[in-house]
Amino acid sequence: MPKLNSSAELEKLRDEILSNRDSDQRIITLCSGTACHATGSRSVAAAIEEELEKQGLKDQVIVRKTGCHGFCERGPIIVLYPEGICYLQIEPENIPEIVSQTIKENKILEHLLYIDPSSDEKITREDEIPFYKNQQRLLFGANLQIDPKSIEDYLALGGYKALARALLKMDPGQALEEVKKANLRGRGGGGFPAGIKWEGSRSAPEDTKYVIVNADEGDPGAYMDRSLLEGNPHSVLEGLAIGAYTIGAREGFIYVRQEYPLAVDNINTAIKQAEEYGFLGENILGSDFSFTVKVHQGAGAFVCGESTALMTALEGRAGEPRPKYIRSNIKGLWDKPTVLNNVETWANVPLIINNGAEWFEKYGTETSKGTKIFSLVGKINNTGLVEVPMGMTLRDIIFKVGGGIRGGKKFKAVQTGGPSGGCLPEHLLDLQVGFDELTKAGSMMGSGGMIAMDEDTCMVDVARYFLDFLTDESCGKCVPCREGVKQMLKILTNITEGRGQEGDLELLEELGQVAKEVSLCALGQTAPNPFLSTLQYFRDEYEAHISGKRCPALYCKDLIAYYIDPEECQACQACLKKCPSDAIIGGKKTIHVIDQEKCTKCNTCYDVCPSRFSAVKKISGEPVPPAIPEEERTITRGSKEK
């Protein structure tokens, strides 16, 4: 493939690619992101290849293994083109009939379609499924059409048009102005205006400058960046190249966490392809601009997602953050001006250059423009990645897109911003999602993790969980974080284990305040947030734990006990057989009783008791009802009518 040396050559190639593509072509797309691999998409892929071969359709049907479609709850997902028929939760066994019925005879297989839970209506097309219909997939939509290993798929969608426009029709200042006007704010958590960050580097009087993609994505429960990098790596490269052009950088780095092998693989392939075609390297598209990109893997440290720690890691050292008094866009990697941005931020750049700042500003709120990809996970029905315009309410995201809380339980809180963020309760569900709105409410946007919690979630434990995470991930350099956050964890652990004391909440607040005020980096500075927000909105739970030695959500092991309600128990022995501690006394017709001495509160009996009996109960803050005498435990047939 000879390098493309001009915009004209690029467009000629694009036309060739498009003319070879028939819009009536039968295509099977199979979601093949990492999450779908976990649900078995690899074996589905193999089944597809086999069946097409068997039915002699190998040459007539294109199989496209794409990146993540977003609806992870229902994966693996197949979409058949040109109709856009969407089949969910596909197993290898479904493939023969899909090929013979739908592909060969255009018959729709209703049992594989999405069924709307409220109307029982069967929905055929992917874009009509409520989960997708209520989203605005400016970035993510492309994943469906792209095999990440194929640069031609990206070109067919208009890929690299923005780069050509920026390099050949705009000067660096103009391109930067466009990004600045669009008011693109960082999608990694800080929400800092990208254009202003870039401007600082652009005007820095240094010859060597760098651009970095932060693909460390350490927030537990967040995997948007992975899916963008896996599914559409060229979009990130294109954005990065444009950014480098505006500031005058000739070298770029992509720092990917090592736990993302598929993303590392796909981005490396994309880089090679881009170099081959001339989108990276010397004199890109015949311009004066030369730019190369290297991939660096992380090695398992959440703190390396912090920009200064990331740069320290790139320099081959332990990821300890540096003071930010001199901003890294002036003195960053090797003390040179460095622009570091998140994967999603970079992916937005080609859209802005192609469509203009005004187009971008149409989406979102006054201060938060564009869309945001959230990973909607936890106790939600439609687990997955959702892209919505800024300004959509939390209620709409959780209930309209997310389908509400799973298992028919009641919504309790939504956690955003990862370990730096907070929990927002029900009365704030009408909050519009945006950087400033979430921060004002005591949480933050963060990288996009959005965890739904229900009545069974203990909010004190949530605070303890995040502090546990941060204590493990703290780099250990500064006192307020290394010592202070650790002490906060100790106190919260004591509270969840029934050893809470008066004065605990005050001490937690004191420690939290010092960490916020003088920690070296944002990890320590935001560490108190989950505690502070749960204290603000769920203070009663803290007080129940501390003074009442009670866990209202019935979660904290040391504060709860399990017992079997003799009225409901049908002696089916399900729990008796599964109990790992042999703690259940009973038999075939004998009402079961839990031996409190042996019970480890593993929750197994609660899980396995058939829902029609629901005999296992949890109790907190009061003594377990005494077991009924042995003589009364025998069940006689017919004596237990419900």
Add this chain to the structure above:
Amino acid sequence: MDIEKVDQIIDKHNSEASSLIQVLLEIQSENRWLPRQILERISEKLEVPLSRIQHIATFYKAFSLIPKGRHEVHICMGTACHVRGAQNVLTAVEDYTGIKPGETDLDLKFSLETVNCLGCCALGPVMEVDGQIHGKISPAETADALKKYE
């Protein structure tokens, strides 16, 4: 791993001190742990003090200074898995294997680690063994799943 292989990996990264972490990652991936002699060799070739290499090898979770077991068990402790009961899954695995996260059992059979999000939140809680995902796993099912590994 013999010294030639180590040298090869170092040379591949142009013997640059800033590539230290990438070099260690490659050796860890192939050798499954980082013996002292290898760290000393890297110190020599990259001209980086041994104490700095030790800091890095112990700072980052990806590296192990002790041999790993034949099977690596990872329990996801991400927030989504946590609210779906990951803690109980971890306790059950600790009970079955007899080890805590970061440890390897005496037979070098299992190495246990907690990880902070495998990104398969729809399948939570998740246990990963040798890269294979066991999704929606309950504490009671972990023993059966692990029994299958030699």
Add this chain to the structure above:
Amino acid sequence: MSKVLLKIDGKEVEAEEGMTVLETAQDEGIGIPTLCHHKKLEPYGACRICTVEAEKNGRSKLVVSCVYPVEKDLEVTTRSEKIDRIRRKILELLLSHAPDSDQLRKLAEEYGANKDRFEKEPSFCIHCGLCVRYCAEVKGKFAVGFINRGSRREINFIPELAATECWNCKECFPLCPTSALQAAYMFTEAQISETPVFEADSK
């Protein structure tokens, strides 16, 4: 180097561009407590006890004076209720590790820090990093370094270097505010030498 005019505790002072607030204050005889600072070493910014308030253009913020560069018209306050509260908390956290350290005790008295605020921790080390940095920056030997991260972080001697280089040097010993360093060294020594430590010590 151009001159920078700023105020510290109301006093007008002149500094050179590139100097830190701490250096300037020390030159002027204005006391700011430090634990991880040493004039022969690069500023570290780890203990945070040298935190001061800095105001410019009507906006005030907390800054760590050992790494904060001087600015024209900056107004620095080195003691206030807020600053004292922060220093007290830092001291209380460190006293849980080394309640008998002279340096910490003196500061604890000045700031009213309670050494029993937190439960005692098993390690004396307060992670000032003076030993590690001195050996790296001044001696160039790198005989002692940090290992692990977070609260599991600790100092660690390279045994071979401890047995040879350190034996004749020990220049880092007086720097340690808590004697954790000497303990770590003795422990390493005890591990590698066959002769009991106190016998070897009488050399």
